Structures are given as C-alpha cells and as structure tokens.
Amino acid sequence: MSPTSTAMQIREVGPRDGLQAEEPVTIEARVTLINALAAAGLKHIEAVSFVSPKAVPQMAEPSVVMDQIDRQADVTYWGLVPNRRGAEFAVEAGMDAITVTISACPVYNEKNINRTIDESVEAIGDIIEVADGRPVDAVLSCVFGSPYTGDEPTASTPELMTQLAGRGVTTFTLADTTGMATPQRVERVLEITGSDIGLHLHNTRGTALVNAWHAIGLGVRRFDTALGGLGGSPFAKGAGGNLGTEDLVHLLNDAGNETALPNDTGIDLDALMNAGPDLAEAIGHSLPSPVATHGPR
Amino acid sequence: MSPTSTAMQIREVGPRDGLQAEEPVTIEARVTLINALAAAGLKHIEAVSFVSPKAVPQMAEPSVVMDQIDRQADVTYWGLVPNRRGAEFAVEAGMDAITVTISACPVYNEKNINRTIDESVEAIGDIIEVADGRPVDAVLSCVFGSPYTGDEPTASTPELMTQLAGRGVTTFTLADTTGMATPQRVERVLEITGSDIGLHLHNTRGTALVNAWHAIGLGVRRFDTALGGLGGSPFAKGAGGNLGTEDLVHLLNDAGNETALPNDTGIDLDALMNAGPDLAEAIGHSLPSPVATHGPR
Numbered sequence: 001m002s003p004t005s006t007a008m009q010i011r012e013v014g015p016r017d018g019l020q021a022e023e024p025v026t027i028e029a030r031v032t033l034i035n036a037l038a039a040a041g042l043k044h045i046e047a048v049s050f051v052s053p054k055a056v057p058q059m060a061e062p063s064v065v066m067d068q069i070d071r072q073a074d075v076t077y078w079g080l081v082p083n084r085r086g087a088e089f090a091v092e093a094g095m096d097a098i099t100v101t102i103s104a105c106p107v108y109n110e111k112n113i114n115r116t117i118d119e120s121v122e123a124i125g126d127i128i129e130v131a132d133g134r135p136v137d138a139v140l141s142c143v144f145g146s147p148y149t150g151d152e153p154t155a156s157t158p159e160l161m162t163q164l165a166g167r168g169v170t171t172f173t174l175a176d177t178t179g180m181a182t183p184q185r186v187e188r189v190l191e192i193t194g195s196d197i198g199l200h201l202h203n204t205r206g207t208a209l210v211n212a213w214h215a216i217g218l219g220v221r222r223f224d225t226a227l228g229g230l231g232g233s234p235f236a237k238g239a240g241g242n243l244g245t246e247d248l249v250h251l252l253n254d255a256g257n258e259t260a261l262p263n264d265t266g267i268d269l270d271a272l273m274n275a276g277p278d279l280a281e282a283i284g285h286s287l288p289s290p291v292a293t294h295g296p297r
Numbered sequence: 298m299s300p301t302s303t304a305m306q307i308r309e310v311g312p313r314d315g316l317q318a319e320e321p322v323t324i325e326a327r328v329t330l331i332n333a334l335a336a337a338g339l340k341h342i343e344a345v346s347f348v349s350p351k352a353v354p355q356m357a358e359p360s361v362v363m364d365q366i367d368r369q370a371d372v373t374y375w376g377l378v379p380n381r382r383g384a385e386f387a388v389e390a391g392m393d394a395i396t397v398t399i400s401a402c403p404v405y406n407e408k409n410i411n412r413t414i415d416e417s418v419e420a421i422g423d424i425i426e427v428a429d430g431r432p433v434d435a436v437l438s439c440v441f442g443s444p445y446t447g448d449e450p451t452a453s454t455p456e457l458m459t460q461l462a463g464r465g466v467t468t469f470t471l472a473d474t475t476g477m478a479t480p481q482r483v484e485r486v487l488e489i490t491g492s493d494i495g496l497h498l499h500n501t502r503g504t505a506l507v508n509a510w511h512a513i514g515l516g517v518r519r520f521d522t523a524l525g526g527l528g529g530s531p532f533a534k535g536a537g538g539n540l541g542t543e544d545l546v547h548l549l550n551d552a553g554n555e556t557a558l559p560n561d562t563g564i565d566l567d568a569l570m571n572a573g574p575d576l577a578e579a580i581g582h583s584l585p586s587p588v589a590t591h592g593p594r
Contacts, residue, residue, distance in 0.1 A: 145594060179587075180594040182551040183510060205594060206544050206587030210507040213480060240591060247503050254479045290476075290503030294537060297442060297477040297502060 008252060008265045009222045010245065011044035011198065012037045014279070016080055017242055018230030020049065020058045022283045027061060029282035031068045036278065037227065038072045040271035042245075046078040046099060046224070050086035063093040078137070082113075083123050087130035097135040099173075100124045102164070104157045105146035108177075112141075121163055128168040138169040139200055139224075143189060145180030152185055158192050172197045173224060176211065179204025179240045183214035195219035203229060203288075204240025209247055223248060227272065228279055228287030244289030246272050250296050269296055305549060305562045306519045307542065308341035308495065309334045311576070312362075313377055314539055315527030317346065317355045319580045324358060326579035328365045333575065334524065335369045337568035339542075343375040343396060343521070347383035360390040375434070379410075380420050384427035394432040396470075397421045399461070401454045402443035405474075409438075418460055425465040435466040436497055436521075440486055442477030449482055455489050469494045470521060473508065476501025476537045480511035492516035500526060500585075501537025506544055520545060524569065525576055525584030541586030543569050547593050566593055 015034050019025060034047050047069070048062030062079060071077070079095035081087045090098055102120040103109035109117055128136050140160065144152045161172055174189065179202040186199075199215055199222070201208040212223055229244030249267045276292045286293065312331050316322060331344050344366070345359035359376060368374070376392035378384045387395055399417040400406035406414055425433050437457065441449045458469055471486065476499040483496075496512055496519070498505040509520055526541030546564045573589045583590065 179591070182548055182594070184552050204587065204591050205547065206503075206506055206541070207548065209503055210510045210548070213507045214510065240587070244503070250502065251479055251504065251507070255481050290501065290537070294476070294501050297479070 007221065008216075009044060009198075010042065010248065010265055010267060011046060011078065011222070011224045012042045012227060012245055013046040013200070013224045013242060014226035014228065014230055014245065016046040016049050016059065016078075017224070018226035018228065019283075020056055021230060021232040021241075022058065024058045024060070025282040027064055027068065029278070030065050032278055033227070033275070033282070034065070034069045034077075036271070036275035038070070038075045040275060041265075041267040043074060043266065044076045044078065046080065048093070048095075049080035050089045050093075051080065051082050063089065066093045066095070076135075081127050084126040084130055087127040091130060091132065091134075095134070097137065098127065098131050099137050099139055100127055100169070101139045101141060102160070103141040103146075103177075104153045104160060105142040105149055106156075107148040108142045108146050111148065117160070121167065124164060124169065125167040135170045136168065137171045137173055137198070138164050139173040139175050141175045141177040142180075143174040144176040144185050145178070147178050147180075152180075152189060154189055154192055157189065161193065171222075173200050173222070174198070175200035175224075176202050176208075178202065179207065181211045182207055183210055186211050186215050187218060190215065190218050190220070195221075198222035198224060200224035201243045202231065202240045203243055208243035209251065212243060212248055213251070227289075228276055228292050229289035230279075230283070230287065241288050244287075244292060246276070246289050246291040250291045254297065304518065305513075306341060306495075307339065307545065307562055307564060308343060308375065308519070308521050309339045309524060309542055310343040310497070310521045310539060311523035311525065311527055311542065313343040313346050313356065314521070315523040315525065316580075317353055318527060318529040318538075319355065321355045321357070322579040324361055324365065326575070327362050330524070330572070330576055330579070331362070331366045331374075333568070333572035335367070335372045337572060338562075338564040340371060340563065341373045341375065343377065345374075345390070345392075346377035347386045347390075348377065348379050360386065363390045363392070373432075378424050381423040381427055384424040388427060388429065388431075392431070394434065395424065395428050396434050396436055397424055397466070398436045398438060399457070400438040400443075400474075401450045401457060402439040402446055403453075404445040405439045405443050408445065414457070418464065421461060421466065422464040432467045433465065434468045434470055434495070435461050436470040436472050438472045438474040439477075440471040441473040441482050442475070444475050444477075449477075449486060451486055451489055454486065458490065468519075470497050470519070471495070472497035472521075473499050473505075475499065476504065478508045479504055480507055483508050483512050484515060487512065487515050487517070492518075495519035495521060497521035498540045499528065499537045500540055505540035506548065509540060509545060510548070524586075525573055525589050526586035527576075527580070527584065538585050541584075541588060543573070543586050543588040547588045551594065
C-alpha cells in the first residue's frame with residue numbers, strides 16, 4: 001500500500017476483538033481466520049492478545065497461534081499486551097507490533113482495567129521498554145463517550161496522548177468502545193487530535209459506518225475493523241460489534257476510481273466474503289455484518 | 298415545522314412499508330402504531346395502502362384503519378395508491394396525500410408491478426385526476442441500482458421525473474429499494490435530480506444511515522423511515538429493512554444546537570422508543586433498529 005492520500009490502512013481486529021466476544025473457538029479456527037485475512041489482502045492484523053487466559057480464555061495460547069499461521073512477510077501482526085510480562089511473551093512470539101489499551105475515561109479505566117490512569121501509563125511505559133523499538137499503538141477507549149460518565153472526555157484526550165507519546169507510544173487509535181460516537185462527535189474530537197489517528201468504531205447504535213465515512217472526509221486513513229462485524233468487549237456490557245471489514249471495504253471499493261475518495265484498501269472483498277462461512281461455523285452463529293449477510297451490491 | 302434550512306421532514310412508513318414485510322397484524326395493532334407515531338411528533342405518516350388485499354393481506358381494510366385512528370389535524374396521513382380504483386377509496390377514506398410507485402428500472406417495473414413504465418405513468422395520471430388536488434408523491438424505486446440490471450439508471454430518472462411532473466406529480470422520493478446505494482452513488486444521482494427530493498433508504502447492506510448523512514450534507518431534507526427499521530418489499534427478495542426512524546432521529550437529535558446541521562425533526566426520541574415494544578409484540582419478533590435494540594447513547 002503506497003502512502004498516498006488515497007491509501008487506506010485497515011487493521012483487522014476480528015481474531016482478537018471479534019473472537020474475545022464469543023465462546024472460545026479452537027486454535028485451528030483462529031489460525032484459519034488469520035490466514036484467510038492475510039490472503040484477502042489485510043496488511044495489518046491484530047492476531048492475538050497476551051492477556052491472562054483466566055480472564056480471557058478466548059485468547060489463550062497466543063504463541064501457539066503465531067507458530068501455526070502461515071506468516072506473510074508483508075503483513076504486520078499485532079498483539080495486544082497488558083503489561084511487562086505480556087510484552088516479554090509478545091516479543092518471544094515474534095509479534096511485529098503491539099497494541100496497548102488505556103481509557104480516556106478514568107472511571108472506565110478503573111472499573112474495566114482495574115488501574116488508575118497513572119498506573120496504566122506506567123504499565124505502557126514498561127511495555128515500551130520491552131518492545132525494543134517495535135511500533136506501539138495506544139488504543140484509547142471511550143474517547144467518544146463513556147457508559148459511566150456520559151459525553152466524550154475531549155479535554156483529557158489530548159493530554160493523555162501527549163503523556164503517552166512522551167513514553168514512546170508511536171501511534172494512537174481512538175476507540176468508540178460502546179458505540180456512543182456520532183459524526184458530529186467524531187468531528188469535535190478530530191478538531192482536537194488531528195486526523196493522523198486510527199479509529200476503532202463499534203456499531204452498537206448503527207453508527208459505525210457513518211462515523212467512518214465522516215472521518216474519511218476529515219482526512220482519517222486508518223481504521224480497525226472486524227470480519228463479520230464481530231466484537232464487543234467482555235468487560236463492557238452491550239458494547240456491540242465492531243465495524244465489519246466487509247462493510248467498510250464494500251463502501252470503499254464501490255467508490256472505484258470514479259471519485260476522489262480514498263479507495264485503495266488493497267483488500268479483496270470476494271476473498272473476505274469467502275472467509276465468512278468458516279468464521280460463522282467456528283462461532284456457531286451467523287455474522288452480524290450486513291454485507292456478510294446480504295452480499296455486496 | 299418551519300420551512301427553514303434546518304428543518305427535516307421525516308415521513309414514517311412503518312405502518313405501510315414496515316408492516317407489509319411482516320405477517321399480518323391486527324387492525325388494532327396498526328391503529329396503535331399510527332397513533333403512537335403521531336404522538337411522538339411525526340407529521341407525515343404513510344398509514345395505509347389501497348392495494349389489493351389478496352396481493353398484500355397485511356394492508357387490508359385501510360378505510361377501517363383510518364376510521365379508527367385518533368386523527369391529528371397537523372399530521373399528513375399518506376396512503377399508497379396503485380390505480381384509479383385505489384384512488385377513489387383513498388379519497389373516500391379521507392387521505393391527506395397520496396404516494397404512487399413506479400420504478401426507475403423498466404425491468405423491475407414489469408417484474409414487480411407487472412406494468413410497463415408507460416402503463417405506470419398512465420395509471421399515475423388516472424390517480425392524479427381522482428386525487429383532486431391532494432399532494433401526490435411519486436416514489437421511484439431502484440434509483441440507486443436494480444437487482445435485475447445492476448447499476449443505477451441515472452439517465453432515465455430525470456426523464457421519468459419530467460414526464461411525471463407533467464402529469465401533475467407534486468414531489469418525488471428516490472428509493473433505494475434493495476439497498477444498493479452508497480454515498481458516492483447518492484451524490485451522483487443528486488447531481489442530476491437536485492436535492493429537492495425525498496429519500497427512501499433500505500438498510501440491506503448497512504448503508505442507510507451513511508447514505509442519509511451524506512445526502513443531508515448535500516441539502517436533502519426529506520426522508521422516509523420506519524419505526525424499528527422494519528421493512529422490505531414482499532415483491533423484492535432480500536430487500537432488507539428501512540432506515541429506522543429511531544436511528545435517524547438519534548443521529549440528528551445528537552447534533553443538538555451545537556452544529557449547523559439540520560436537527561429540527563420535531564420528533565421525541567423517548568416517545569419513539571416507548572412505541573417499540575408494542576410493535577415488536579405485534580409482529581412477534583424484536584426490531585432490527587440498533588437504537589431500538591441498544592437504546593440511545
């Protein structure tokens with residue numbers, strides 16, 4: 001993907017954020033999913049998480065998963081890391097890049113990650129030390145609203161970003177953890193953060209695609225999506241699925257070359273569609289993504 | 298609703314386009330729904346259809362429904378009318394305004410309405426004669442793509458509109474009957490038709506809200522929506538639900554007075570939310586609308 005203004009970077013989070021919202025599936029099913037995503041042209045895949053398998057059994061055995069996949073040289077495999085110990089495992093497993101999470105809402109951080117913001121910042125500092133130069137993307141949850149405190153904590157977000165950048169975080173992804181964003185709120189946040197961020201959107205209230213579209217118009221070029229629109233946090237009730245990879249790719253591909261819109265996703269929609277049935281079988285129910293359900297136009 | 302640039306006109310089509318996609322419900326349930334919609338602030342309601350009850354049993358007894366509702370003086374009650382006979386019944390039932398349908402795709406028109414375009418234009422001419430000065434809105438189906446012929450028939454749409462305006466059609470609504478629109482296609486069509494049209498969007502591929510949002514940015518101020526996101530055509534397989542009234546109102550209301558966006562819907566979201574459970578009970582399943590499911594932000 002060339003770094004032109006029309007290039008979109010889609011990071012697939014289905015193997016992590018998607019599957020952690022489901023009953024645990026086999027290692028084989030996780031490996032199959034990751035391989036299918038790489039084959040469809042995804043260049044960034046959040047493949048595993050190094051959290052405690054007691055807390056999140058769906059993400060157990062990340063090193064085994066990474067050992068078994070057909071590793072592609074041009075794909076960046078991301079691993080979610082909660083602490084120094086996790087970072088050591090991630091480095092050992094050969095992750096290309098690391099995601100860390102912290103909330104823009106201190107109440108959410110304490111209730112869901114069981115840490116104060118300062119403790120999370122410290123933990124991220126530890127992770128960066130161990131990461132040894134690997135890219136570390138900080139995913140900030142609840143940037144567009146918190147189920148505990150309501151509206152978006154716009155004041156604290158840039159402060160937190162500055163603090164984390166000082167610790168060595170290389171990029172930021174703003175997450176709408178429980179689907180509270182609307183286009184107008186996305187615009188207000190981007191006025192503060194600028195558009196050189198990623199967006200991680202949940203479709204709880206049906207707004208993920210419209211928020212993505214509005215953000216694209218404002219210059220955002222990085223999005224997290226999940227095959228089939230799976231997702232939701234095991235720690236955030238009613239979080240709703242992620243923006244479906246099929247749904248965003250369908251929209252962008254339809255722009256074709258007829259418009260000035262960014263559409264160079266490099267992703268094969270047919271290959272994505274073909275990966276859906278295996279995933280649906282593994283999780284035991286149909287995929288929520290409308291394009292997965294009804295097919296492309 | 299004052300005709301300012303920020304006023305939005307939402308026509309609720311749930312009692313017609315929503316319920317015709319379900320198993321027939323009782324007259325009482327239809328009356329309850331229409332009354333609840335008027336109480337929530339909807340000023341335009343497509344309440345009934347004067348099609349053959351053999352073809353569409355869900356819409357039987359339109360006159361009885363109109364007799365039983367608590368008629369509000371400031372609400373425009375629309376009835377769908379297929380022919381001269383239906384128009385006579387609609388006038389007798391005291392409808393305020395009439396919708397007629399014709400397809401932008403001749404193949405779709407013949408396969409689904411069983412008429413050539415010319416025959417449909419003639420029938421609409423007949424209806425307008427009987428309508429005796431009542432507003433007649435022509436809903437053009439498949440404007441953004443046809444399941445039979447593919448891409449949007451942009452060339453024929455303005456021609457058809459001119460022809461129908463000559464017959465006395467007062468306004469036009471462009472329908473995305475099977476959910477084939479994307480924002481870029483909406484934009485291309487509006488470049489030809491102008492923005493003084495209504496949009497009737499289906500959410501088959503999850504794009505109804507993003508299409509509405511993009512159209513609002515281009516000046517469109519009239520939308521058809523259905524409570525709960527019900528809908529689909531009994532004649533168009535896989536048509537998918539309408540844009541949910543809750544979903545559009547939720548988005549617009551969240552704009553508040555902080556932006557220059559149109560947000561004067563005059564519709565009470567809480568009242569809409571309260572109307573959902575009765576509707577869900579009547580149809581025997583939950584509503585597809587994400588906001589109906591998860592509640593407002």
